[in-house]
Amino acid sequence: MSDLPGSPPFSPTVMLLTVARVWDAAYAEALKPLGLTTRKYGLLGHVRGTPGISFSELARRSRITVQSAHTAVAAFVTAGLVDDGTAHAGSASTLRVTAAGEELLARAAEVVSRLDEEFAGRHPGLTEALAAEWRGVVDERG
Template sequence: MAREDGPPVSAAFLLMTLGRRVRDEVEAGLRAEAMSLRHLSALGHLASGPGLSYSELARRAGVTPQSMQATLNALEARGAVVRVTHPGRGRRAELHVTDEGERLRGVGRGILAAIDDRIAEQLPDEAATAVTQALLALMRAPGV
């Protein structure tokens, strides 16, 4: 993509930079609840697939199983998830999101919605929709 007043602009660089700004803002909002994006991600994956193993949750989140176990232990300690089975090597954790976990997910959704609203305010309605559709297409594209 070329600019009229200078060198080409990299879409990858722009996405990376904007993504970092949004991530920092989400993390700052979550800190008020003593949460991180990793906690929110784990709650989301677990809510959509109760009983997933630590390894499966870790793979989906792009972290190690040990890191995911620490994340889930922290969520369990604060009552956001409950363990239905006893822990054991090679066994599924059988963790489920509690009402407190759903409340925390709601906080995360609220933070994201506020950012979405501010993004939409910067663009004409049809452009905001087009940007969202283009980003979804890129997320689905292999190798991107």
């Protein structure tokens, strides 16, 4: 692959990080009307994907502190998106997404699907290359 004169050599790491930032900005903008951020969408998805998840495990999976997980879940509970079956100090929590949370996740999935379709339409080769790479990662985990 040839580089432009005077430019640094091509770096897949830098390219992926740059593309990720551009996509993340578009993703964040698309989720904003739903009252979600990228992190909130991920947290809510983890709660749905693992009913009964603990705050510690939610924090680990989301790469945030347990205190941040508590703060986020408290906001979800207030908004009616998550139910904490125990919700008192000293007891293990049993977090579950409510029907309203499921509806919000479904709407967010539609937003993500539209973004994916737009991207695939503009960059079909890159889309297929990323899909192939992902399949390789999944196969390695076996």
